Structure formats: C-alpha cells, structure tokens
Amino acid sequence: MDLFPSSWTALRTAVADTPDEDFDRPSGCAGWLVRDLVCHLVIGAQDVLITLVTPADGAPTADAAGYWIDDEPDGGEGPPDALVPRLAAAYGEPRWLKFHFDDLGAAAGRAAELADPAARVSTAGKTLTVADYLSAYVLEWTLHHLDLVAHRPAAGEPPAASLAGARTLLERIAGGPLPAELSDKNALLIGTGRRAPTERERALLTGCDAKLPVALG
Structure with a gap:
C-alpha cells in the first residue's frame, strides 16, 4: 500500500507530460493508442473511487495477488476493450482527456x-482489505506507465520501488520467482507477455517455476 501514492503520482505526471501529438501513437497495450490507454486509466481512477466507498462486511476472499485471478475469464465486469477506443475518440482533443484524468486522478489519490488500510471493500465479486486492493493497483499503474512510454525512449519510467513492488506481486501471481538476472522492467514486460524474451532471456527462463505469460484478470 505504501507504493500506491508514488506509483500513481508518477503515472499522473507521465500522462500530463505526454505531448498532444503522442496521443495518436501506439502504446504498449496491443491494439491501443496512447489516448486509448489514458481513457482506460480514467476508468481505473473511477474504479478506485467507487471501490473505496463500497464497504464490505464479510471476511476477505482475496489478497493483492488473488485480485488478479479472474474467476470469470469469459465475462469481466469492466467495459469491453473494443469500447475504450470509442470512448477515447469522443474526447476529441487530448487536453480534455488529460483534464478528466487529472481531475479524477487527484480525487482517487486523495481517497x-x-x-x-484495514477496512474491507468489495469489487469484481471479491472482498479485500484496502491495503491489498491498493497494493494490487501498484501492479496496474506500473505496467500501464511502461505501456504509456513504450515508444517514447526519452520519457520517464516508473520509480524503481514501484517496479520492484510490481515484480514481487507478479511473481506471486505467476507462482514462482523470475530469474534474478532479469531487471524488474524486463521481468514485468516478459512476464505479462508485453514482449517476447530474447534468446538469452529464454535460456534464463528454462526451468523457471513461474507460469508465463501471466494473464491478469
């Protein structure tokens, strides 16, 4: 949970610093432009706000890793991926998408x-502590920060602590550690199927107990 503020602030800053002309460029999410990704982040900020005001009475049914296991792989609760580009296009100029994201992002961060941290909330049919819920989102923010700057080498990347924390959670979801020789960034990209391993990396992964790539629910 301690990593949530820094990962979220870094991502919000990266979106604010993205030039308008880059919104029509590809992101690291297959099939999505940068503007589509930012629209998805708007939806993510809304989810944080909604979840934090949706208390649950029962015992937790999932932790930060369990949050990412999709119990209904054929029917998620979020909007279909195909809808996101249409929503993004409806904003028109990038400044309006930036404004909405910054507005919701500030509110989500404050919430x-x-x-x-010990309170329990309900989302996607699961009950989690606030600490676990926000810890799960560190992985979300860190991966999407990498997606945002995937084709912009000069842009700032996620904080080192966020990369390390996201990797640790990904390894828990995958069921085993990834080779120490892989940097946190490369472990996240390869581990989630965002890029294929090189020949050397494939050799390092031989005998790895982790189940890759990880499909995040």
Whole structure:
C-alpha cells in the first residue's frame, strides 16, 4: 500500500507530460493508442473511487495477488476493450482527456490517502482489505506507465520501488520467482507477455517455476 501514492503520482505526471501529438501513437497495450490507454486509466481512477466507498462486511476472499485471478475469464465486469477506443475518440482533443484524468486522478489519490488500510471493500465479486486492493493497483499503474512510454525512449519510467513492488506481486501471481538476472522492467514486460524474451532471456527462463505469460484478470 505504501507504493500506491508514488506509483500513481508518477503515472499522473507521465500522462500530463505526454505531448498532444503522442496521443495518436501506439502504446504498449496491443491494439491501443496512447489516448486509448489514458481513457482506460480514467476508468481505473473511477474504479478506485467507487471501490473505496463500497464497504464490505464479510471476511476477505482475496489478497493483492488473488485480485488478479479472474474467476470469470469469459465475462469481466469492466467495459469491453473494443469500447475504450470509442470512448477515447469522443474526447476529441487530448487536453480534455488529460483534464478528466487529472481531475479524477487527484480525487482517487486523495481517497487512497484517507482510506483505512484495514477496512474491507468489495469489487469484481471479491472482498479485500484496502491495503491489498491498493497494493494490487501498484501492479496496474506500473505496467500501464511502461505501456504509456513504450515508444517514447526519452520519457520517464516508473520509480524503481514501484517496479520492484510490481515484480514481487507478479511473481506471486505467476507462482514462482523470475530469474534474478532479469531487471524488474524486463521481468514485468516478459512476464505479462508485453514482449517476447530474447534468446538469452529464454535460456534464463528454462526451468523457471513461474507460469508465463501471466494473464491478469
């Protein structure tokens, strides 16, 4: 949970610093332009706000890793991926998409700061502590930060602590550690199928207990 503020702030800053002309360029999410990805982040910020005000009475049914296991792989609760580009296009100029994301992003960040880590919330049919829910989102923000700057080498990447924390959670989801020789960034990209391993990396992964690529629910 301690990594949520820094990962979220870094991502919000990266979106704000993205030139308007880059919104029509590809992102690291297959099939999505940068504007589509930012629209998805708007939906993510809404989800954080909604979830943090949706208390649950029962015992937790999932932790940060379990949050990412899709119990209904053929029917998620979020909007279909195909809808996101249409929503993104409806914003027109990038400045309006940036404005909406910044507005919701600030509110989501503030709500996370004020939330009780031990409180329980409900989302996607699961009950989690606030701490586990926000920890799960560190992986989301870090991966999408990498997606945002995937084709912009000069852009700032996620903080080192966020990369390390996201990798640790990904390894828990995958069921085993990834080779220490892989940097945190490369472990995340390869581990989620965002890029194929090189021949050397494939050799390092031989005998790895982790089940790759990880499909995040």
